[in-house]
Amino acid sequence: MESGVVIFMRRILIAIMAGLLVALVIRVRGRGGVPPQIGGWRKLKDDELRNWPVN
Amino acid sequence: MRVVLFGAGATGARIARILNSDERITSIRVTDSSAARRVEVASSLGLKATSSNSSDIGKATDLVVVATPMGSQIGLARKAIQAGTPVVTTTCETTEVQALLSIREEAQFQNVPLIVSAGFMPGLTCLLARLGADKLSYVDEIHVAKFGTGGPACARQHHKALSSSAIDWRDGRWVRRIGGSGRELCWFPEPVGGLDCYRGGLPDALLLVPEFSGVCRVTARMAATRRDRFTAFLPMLRRPHPEGLVGAIRVEVRGWKGTERRVLMFGVQCCPAEVTAIVAASTALHILDADNEVEAGARGLAGIRSHRRLLLSIVGRGVWLECFEGA
Structure with a gap:
């Protein structure tokens, strides 16, 4: 016969592992947006604004 | 040319200074509910300026600029239109923007332009969205975000907006959203950087949708902290600061250039009251210049x-536009 404490601990472990599994699936398969990895803000020059293309 | 300026707060005082420095302006009447403030601003401008507490427009007025607290601008704008005078407003309150847009026919009948929300956001954001659209064949999404506030009236409106319902344009119809929802990490020009932004009572979509035919999604967000969101439904717990010194806007325009999908991002980092004043004053001077032929x-x-x-004249007054390059 297993004690109540062991059953409780086992349930916690199962819950944590299930959580990790879900997190892993979302991390690998998720399609969330990716923040900018390269590049940055650049000041627009006056000439660039003056010659801005118009469609 | 004679200008009547309503409001002599953080933004109004700066608008007065910019207008005063233009040679075409021969007279500025500064009107504010605070006698001390209007006299102080008028006296700092020199001989061109007078102060008054009257809301009458006067028949010889060439232009009216309204920079009073939100909610009080519609009455003044209507008075100016009835007097046949062009008006520039700076409001960023949703209901007031709706009310101002609803007097479109009245302005057309009087043959005068009424510029709604010539400020930081909306205002400069509208011009940047148009700049992005110029580069694309077709625009289907516009997303704008802001960080920071101008003077105390702007800070109060900012606080109120976070607990007000937001209006988004989605797939050809208006959608009401809960203020403070829809967290999105937005990257503003440095040194502001990345900030969590949320929906709020922001009128940008109301102004952008009519000008971009075929646009599918228009959203507006504002940067807020956890404390801002937690206290948004309460009265302001402390007096707003005299002026928010750091601010930024970010405009994202998505669309097509031929068969290629393009995303353009523009930003400005600056003092919100200063840029609002530059945008409002530049718009006022732009209207007065007959060559520009601003439509009624x-x-x-x-x-x-x-x-x-107009954008070039704003840049010429010291506002740095930035664009994001990267992936």
């Missing part, structure tokens, strides 16, 4: 045909 009717800055010239 009520519209935001994205609807001005000579928008590029």
Whole structure:
């Protein structure tokens, strides 16, 4: 016969592992947006604004 | 030319200074509910300026600029239109923007332009959205975000907006959203950087949608902290600061260039009250310049045909535009 404490601990472990599994699936398969990895803000020059293309 | 300026707060005082420095302006009447403030601003401008507490427009007035607290601008704008005078407003309150846009026919009948929300956001954001659209064949999404506030009236409106319902344009219809929802990490020009932004009572979509036919999604967000969101439903717990010194806006325009999908991002980092004043004053001077032929009717800055010239005059007054390059 297993004690109540062991059953409780086992349930916690199962819950944590299930959580990790879900997190892993979302991390690998998720399609969330990716923040900018390269590049940055650049000041627009006056000439660039003056010659801005118009469609 | 004679100008009547309503409001002598953080933004109004700066508008007065910019208008005063223009040679074409021969007289500025500064009107404010605070006698001390209007006298102080008028006396700092020199001989061109007078102060008054009257809300009468006067028949010889060439232009009216309204920079009073939100909610009080519609009455003044209506008075100016009835007097046949062009008006520039700076409001960023949703209901007031709706009310101002609703007097479009009245403005057209009087043959005067009514510029709705010539400020930081909306205002400069509308011009940047138009700039992005110029580079694309077709625009289907516009997303704007802001960080920071101008003077105390702007800070109060900012606080109120976070607990007000947001209006988004989605797939050809208006959608009401809960203020403070829809967290999105937005990257503003440095040194502001990345900040969590949320929906709020922001009128940008109301001004952008009519000017971009075929646009599918228009959203507006504002940067807020956890404390801002937690206290948004309460009265302001402390007096707003005299002026928010750091601010930024970010405009994202998505669309197509031929068969290629393009995303353009523009930003400005600056002092919000200063930029609002530059945008409002530049718009006022732009209207007074007969060459620009600003059309009669009520519209935001994205609807001005000579928008590029207006943007160049804003840049010429020291506002740095930035664009994001990267992936």
